[in-house]
């Protein structure tokens with residue numbers, strides 16, 4: 001096999017390096033090189049996974065795909081959907097909040113990322129052609145891929161897609177904190193103004209932000225039975241209402257308010273970030289599990305943005321979202 005210019009990723013040990021010089025390349029925050037394909041930026045392992053997924057992944061009608069760009073609230077959505085689908089065996093048993101950890105909650109022993117695997121990370125990056133045929137239905141997966149990179153079998157089957165997005169300013173701040181948390185003390189934090197520039201230019205894994213959002217938004221308008229479009233801020237504002245909507249969309253409506261409260265309590269940021277399983281250790285692709293939990297508030301950007309930054313991102317936002325009916329600042 002030709003391996004000229006192939007990039008090695010020892011931690012991912014990719015067995016099928018692909019030729020990368022056909023793709024535009026940039027460096028992402030000193031973290032890794034990223035490559036542009038069909039308007040979106042990918043790391044090399046993600047590009048390889050995208051190719052394998054396109055070639056091999058067969059969706060089932062009862063699959064559920066959670067989709068998002070990065071630092072959007074994916075971990076929360078994973079925990080919520082997993083709890084809605086698999087964590088309601090004891091719905092009739094009223095449990096004291098303090099007893100919660102002792103009962104049969106899979107989230108106590110498993111990170112949300114191991115409960116709902118990101119297909120390009122845990123599934124295909126570590127095993128390019130995994131045999132998923134024995135996996136019981138409903139299969140619950142997550143992906144950061146843009147809609148255009150999803151295989152036809154996902155787009156055309158009866159499977160459901162839940163997309164989540166977030167205010168771009170909070171997303172950018174969350175991303176900055178996340179990638180700083182995986183830098184060495186010698187490297188120190190990446191300069192915020194440079195991070196801001198690359199966010200505005202869409203130069204980060206699975207960027208550009210607005211293009212990612214818009215294609216899912218448009219698809220959700222055309223196929224509202226198949227694609228549920230959610231915003232982080234909506235869930236924060238009305239957690240019960242949104243989680244009920246989510247459960248109904250997934251075909252698992254709640255039977256009473258206690259159930260709703262239980263799922264929300266189990267998936268709260270405070271609880272998850274303090275569970276042992278999320279405090280130590282790392283994901284299969286080497287990211288520290290505690291780096292997925294931070295403040296979880298709406299509006300943290302105000303602590304980081306200058307007035308000029310606020311105006312610039314608002315301008316890009318208005319330009320990109322004009323006439324789409326979508327407002328990400330609400």
Ligand SMILES: Nc1ncnc2c1ncn2[C@@H]1O[C@H](COP(=O)(O)OS(=O)(=O)O)[C@@H](OP(=O)(O)O)[C@H]1O
Pocket residue numbers: 068069070071072073074075076079170173174175177267268269270272292293294295296297300
């Ligand atoms: N349970 C729960 N509830 C509310 N908010 C939560 C929860 N879990 C994670 N978070 C916040 O989500 C942000 C991380 O985004 P992602 O999970 O999308 O990250 S990733 O793309 O999967 O790496 C990050 O947001 P910031 O706090 O603003 O950085 C997390 O704190």
